[in-house]
Amino acid sequence: MIETEHLQKKYGDLVAVRDLSFKVESGQIWGLLGPNAAGKTTTMRILTGFLPATSGKAAVAGYDVFEQAEEVKKEIGYLPETVPLYPEMTVEAYLGFVAEIKQVPGARKKAAIDRAVEITGLSTVRKRLIKNISRGYRQRLGLAQALIHNPKVVILDEPTIGLDPAQIVEIRQLIKSLRGEQTVMLSTHILAEVTQVCDGVVIINEGQLMAAGRLDELTSAYREKDGVYLRLKKIDNESLNLFRQLPGIDSAARDGEEIRLEWDRNTDRREEVVRFCLDKQLGLLEMRSLALTIEELYLRIVSGGVEQ
Amino acid sequence: MKAIRSIIKKEFLSYFSSPIAYIVIFTFLLLSGFFFYSLVSWFNSVSVQLAQNPYYYQQININQMVFSPFFNNLSIVLLLMLPLLSMRLFSEEKKMGTEELLFTSPLSITQIITGKYLASLLILLIMLVLSAIPAVFTFIYGNPELVPFLVGYLGLFLLGAAFLGIGIFWSSISENQIVSAVLTFGTLLLFWVLSWVGYSAHGLWQSVLNYLSFFEHFDSLTKGIFDTTDLVYYLSFAFFGLFLTHSVIQSRRWR
Numbered sequence: 001m002i003e004t005e006h007l008q009k010k011y012g013d014l015v016a017v018r019d020l021s022f023k024v025e026s027g028q029i030w031g032l033l034g035p036n037a038a039g040k041t042t043t044m045r046i047l048t049g050f051l052p053a054t055s056g057k058a059a060v061a062g063y064d065v066f067e068q069a070e071e072v073k074k075e076i077g078y079l080p081e082t083v084p085l086y087p088e089m090t091v092e093a094y095l096g097f098v099a100e101i102k103q104v105p106g107a108r109k110k111a112a113i114d115r116a117v118e119i120t121g122l123s124t125v126r127k128r129l130i131k132n133i134s135r136g137y138r139q140r141l142g143l144a145q146a147l148i149h150n151p152k153v154v155i156l157d158e159p160t161i162g163l164d165p166a167q168i169v170e171i172r173q174l175i176k177s178l179r180g181e182q183t184v185m186l187s188t189h190i191l192a193e194v195t196q197v198c199d200g201v202v203i204i205n206e207g208q209l210m211a212a213g214r215l216d217e218l219t220s221a222y223r224e225k226d227g228v229y230l231r232l233k234k235i236d237n238e239s240l241n242l243f244r245q246l247p248g249i250d251s252a253a254r255d256g257e258e259i260r261l262e263w264d265r266n267t268d269r270r271e272e273v274v275r276f277c278l279d280k281q282l283g284l285l286e287m288r289s290l291a292l293t294i295e296e297l298y299l300r301i302v303s304g305g306v307e308q
Numbered sequence: 309m310k311a312i313r314s315i316i317k318k319e320f321l322s323y324f325s326s327p328i329a330y331i332v333i334f335t336f337l338l339l340s341g342f343f344f345y346s347l348v349s350w351f352n353s354v355s356v357q358l359a360q361n362p363y364y365y366q367q368i369n370i371n372q373m374v375f376s377p378f379f380n381n382l383s384i385v386l387l388l389m390l391p392l393l394s395m396r397l398f399s400e401e402k403k404m405g406t407e408e409l410l411f412t413s414p415l416s417i418t419q420i421i422t423g424k425y426l427a428s429l430l431i432l433l434i435m436l437v438l439s440a441i442p443a444v445f446t447f448i449y450g451n452p453e454l455v456p457f458l459v460g461y462l463g464l465f466l467l468g469a470a471f472l473g474i475g476i477f478w479s480s481i482s483e484n485q486i487v488s489a490v491l492t493f494g495t496l497l498l499f500w501v502l503s504w505v506g507y508s509a510h511g512l513w514q515s516v517l518n519y520l521s522f523f524e525h526f527d528s529l530t531k532g533i534f535d536t537t538d539l540v541y542y543l544s545f546a547f548f549g550l551f552l553t554h555s556v557i558q559s560r561r562w563r
Contacts, residue, residue: 048412073414082405086318088325100314101413145409 001026001183007056009042015207016042022202022212027180031198032187039207040187044155048078061152077146081157083138087131102149116144136167156186172197191294203301210301222297227262227290233283246276311415315423323431332389333435340439343381347374370452379460379530386468391492394475395485397424402483417557425476432468456532463529466542471496473549480556
């Protein structure tokens with residue numbers, strides 16, 4: 001549904017995006033991650049047809065972004081980083097205007113406004129001037145304008161920025177509700193948002209693709225060791241030494257109130273560990289997998305300079 | 309066309325949702341009313357004085373004595389007022405970040421520019437129509453010639469259309485509305501006074517400067533003389549302004 005091939009964008013001598021290739025399947029929600037000035041907004045602007053690329057290819061909903069820009073723009077809903085609002089308009093008049101320029105047929109305009117107002121929870125401020133509504137409502141209105149023409153692809157540049165925790169949860173729920181119906185690509189700085197909302201991520205740094213794929217595939221691919229966290233009734237040096245003597249265990253260390261065991265990622269020692277705990281009567285209370293968090297993944301890829 | 313209509317509607321309503329349109333229209337009408345009243349008063353007193361001499365009385369012409377200077381005065385007021393109307397057209401979109409909404413919609417750049425330009429022309433039209441209301445009384449109580457009067461107003465409209473064409477171009481350059489207004493005003497003034505330089509020039513250079521000057525083309529229209537050269541001149545100016553606007557927006561996206 002969204003595809004780029006060797007995309008490049010230069011501003012004079014500055015290369016904002018270089019050789020960027022990725023693919024997002026239909027109906028999925030993908031995150032675009034990267035530090036500040038990584039090229040996220042530029043990539044999104046290219047995909048929406050706001051900026052042309054210097055070279056490379058991009059396609060959205062089956063249309064070439066450069067050759068069939070008008071068709072692409074009909075299929076895309078876009079929420080830029082700065083929510084594009086006219087403060088002197090009412091919420092309803094603004095959505096009416098957006099519906100018109102997004103070429104929603106006249107007969108369906110009212111229904112489109114009603115739907116957008118309903119799904120973004122704007123009914124209480126529908127008749128109010130935009131300059132008089134809160135930041136949270138403005139952000140929702142930005143989402144409403146992106147969704148008003150029921151686009152196949154929705155591109156959201158930092159959709160939860162500046163919102164309070166309750167509003168963030170609401171907006172995330174709203175984005176999650178688009179899964180299946182629409183293909184969503186969102187950029188964010190909040191890594192937890194990615195694990196909660198996204199099916200996959202594209203991680204870029206200095207305009208370059210660092211990693212792209214489904215979250216579970218990436219966390220598994222970037223994990224150097226497999227392992228578990230164990231919670232025991234009592235943790236002491238003796239029990240740690242016992243684990244260290246267990247065949248196949250590369251390391252055993254205390255991590256707060258838990259023991260962290262690591263082994264080669266091509267093997268699975270969980271069953272042996274449980275049996276060992278029971279045999280030695282170590283008082284096993286809990287065991288959980290040593291999964292790579294999105295924060296660890298991100299830091300490993302961006303700060304560690306790992307490239308895939 | 310429907311898309312252009314949406315832009316016109318939005319722009320037109322935006323003008324009236326801020327004080328700008330009200331202030332510009334009010335000031336324009338106040339000044340035009342003052343000029344018209346002064347000219348009619350002066351015309352009355354001259355008429356009374358000349359009434360004693362039948363020969364001179366025959367020579368009195370309200371079109372030449374009232375309307376022609378009236379149009380000249382209004383042209384200067386337009387030069388001062390119209391940059392205030394055009395300054396927000398693109399500058400504000402850029403500053404508010406709403407240009408991303410417009411340029412990622414299926415509308416073409418041409419449609420967006422046309423819609424915005426037509427909305428500003430509509431405000432100009434309202435200003436001119438309202439300013440013509442006092443003149444209706446001269447037709448009720450006197451016998452001015454209608455055609456030169458209409459040609460004069462057509463001249464004002466064409467002049468305004470050229471001014472707005474230049475204004476929309478400067479508005480596309482800067483996101484600061486004051487900068488757009490000042491640059492528009494400076495450009496208009498420059499083209500206005502080109503004929504002054506033209507008087508001291510010679511040969512081809514003089515012809516070129518005179519041709520480019522707003523003043524030279526407007527003068528004949530105020531006298532009710534319609535020449536297609538003037539029509540072509542003003543329309544070319546307006547289209548050139550719109551063309552430059554298109555080029556600026558297009559090139560900014562390719563930069």
